Amino acid sequence: MTTAKAAYHHGDLRTALIEAALAIIDELGPQGLTIRKVAHRAGVSHAAPYRHFPDKDDLILAVVERGFELLDEEMERARSEAGSDPLAQFASSGEAYLNFAMGYPAYYRVMFSGDLLARKGNEALRHTSASSFVRMIDDLRIAQDMGIVRPGDPTLQAISIVSTVHGFVSLANDNRLHHLYGEKYTDQQVRDFVLTAIFEGLGVDQP
Amino acid sequence: MTTAKAAYHHGDLRTALIEAALAIIDELGPQGLTIRKVAHRAGVSHAAPYRHFPDKDDLILAVVERGFELLDEEMERARSEAGSDPLAQFASSGEAYLNFAMGYPAYYRVMFSGDLLARKGNEALRHTSASSFVRMIDDLRIAQDMGIVRPGDPTLQAISIVSTVHGFVSLANDNRLHHLYGEKYTDQQVRDFVLTAIFEGLGVDQP
DNA sequence: TTTCGGTGTTTACAATATAAACATTACTCT
DNA sequence: AGAGTAATGTTTATATTGTAAACACCGAAA
Numbered sequence A, B: 001m002t003t004a005k006a007a008y009h010h011g012d013l014r015t016a017l018i019e020a021a022l023a024i025i026d027e028l029g030p031q032g033l034t035i036r037k038v039a040h041r042a043g044v045s046h047a048a049p050y051r052h053f054p055d056k057d058d059l060i061l062a063v064v065e066r067g068f069e070l071l072d073e074e075m076e077r078a079r080s081e082a083g084s085d086p087l088a089q090f091a092s093s094g095e096a097y098l099n100f101a102m103g104y105p106a107y108y109r110v111m112f113s114g115d116l117l118a119r120k121g122n123e124a125l126r127h128t129s130a131s132s133f134v135r136m137i138d139d140l141r142i143a144q145d146m147g148i149v150r151p152g153d154p155t156l157q158a159i160s161i162v163s164t165v166h167g168f169v170s171l172a173n174d175n176r177l178h179h180l181y182g183e184k185y186t187d188q189q190v191r192d193f194v195l196t197a198i199f200e201g202l203g204v205d206q207p
Numbered sequence C: 001t002t003t004c005g006g007t008g009t010t011t012a013c014a015a016t017a018t019a020a021a022c023a024t025t026a027c028t029c030t
Numbered sequence D: 001a002g003a004g005t006a007a008t009g010t011t012t013a014t015a016t017t018g019t020a021a022a023c024a025c026c027g028a029a030a
Helices: A013-028 A035-041 A056-080 A086-103 A105-111 A114-119 A123-127 A130-145 A154-173 A187-201 B013-028 B035-042 B056-080 B086-103 B105-111 B114-119 B123-127 B130-145 B154-173 B187-201
Strands: none
Touching: A013 A035, A013 A056, A013 A105, A035 A056, A056 A086, A056 A105, A056 A114, A056 A123, A056 A130, A086 A105, A086 A130, A086 A154, A086 A187, A105 A154, A105 B114, A114 B105, A130 A154, A154 A187, A154 B154, A154 B187, A187 B154, A187 B187, B013 B035, B013 B056, B013 B105, B035 B056, B056 B086, B056 B105, B056 B114, B056 B123, B056 B130, B086 B105, B086 B130, B086 B154, B086 B187, B105 B154, B130 B154, B154 B187
């Protein structure tokens, strides 16, 4: 699995490398990530990472994988703190998603780097975070049964929602929206509006 | 401006470089783009591009700029072929957007590369394609006045729509949606569903 | 204890971005 | 037309980087 090997020379270099890479991406962006910087940060020679990852892409892939784990954890936590209403759980985990995506823009970018995926299209990775999607579909189905969400295939509804959320955070993170609304609204107001629009699309008032 | 310089040694190297870069991105993806390949493809020495672009990022930036021009042209053309109904124009130019984005996935990715933008955040570039947004907002306002679109600030409506569309094409281009619906629907059906959802959000039946 | 596979290091190399010095050509001014 | 100059292209050189290869060390299994 992805789990760390026992402690040899370094202790747990694989994990240390992933964390170093993560920090560098956060500080310098994906472009600033070099194997040599990662190695140096982990305190090993520049070729050491090759004992744990076949190449640079695979190291990044591991970082991405870890990112999706973290994201899922955040969403689960939010969900578990949201009481028993499926719609509230849905809203709460969605907010966790936004907070993660907008709190670590560089990280989020790498996680959704289509370029990387096109090269090292790892099927497992594509499915990563599928658990969140499934969760969401369940929520929608339950809410439909309760009559508080518009009928229709919840899978399609979920796809539409995911598109909106992903598109919004991507554009917002790249600062591509601000000039459209200028001083008229705060960022938070726009964010809330988009969320409201999603709930309207489901035919419910925002919880 | 960005306009080509007159013909010197090469003829119009700047433009040739942009086109070569574009072709390479299309064939090999953004990662496969090297200054040297671009130069070779344009038939000049590997350092020649530096007479036209300060560095690699700026070459890519020029490619992106050109991409937004092309996209705007496509959208304008679609719009002009759509008759006089503002909603039909809106729908038609939106479809042109989808066709462009999904027809040249690598290109679209580069155009929206947040990584590049984070490094060379060119204000002009951020505003690029703003003309399309403005067009869209106008359409919405007119349609509102005609009573066929739900009231509300059309700027916010447009942001929500742009988010959905951008998110959808990004995810679809990276093949991150297919496994969610599997064989249940065709790609086209899903695409249509998302568009329908957008129109529903505006409170209109799809034209 | 010996041995061996896993882990880290050193050394080496090729590709690349980019700078610097040089060469050539086209346009301007007379 | 001819000289001068700036724009454009080439050659050469350098530092960074990804990655391979050969070597070294260490802990566990025998």
